[in-house]
Amino acid sequence: MLLSKRHVEPRVLLIEDAEETRELSRLALESQAC
Secondary structure, eight states: OHHHHHHHHHHHHHHHHHHHHHHHHHHHHHHHOO
16 A cells, blocks of 8 residues: 555656646747747
C-alpha cells in the first residue's frame, strides 16, 4: 500500500507540472504576439 501510494504521487505531480508549464508557455506566446 505505502509503496504504491508513494509511487503514484510523483507521477501525478509531474502531470500537474506539465500542464502548468504548457499554460505558462502559452501565456508567454500570447504576450509575445501582442
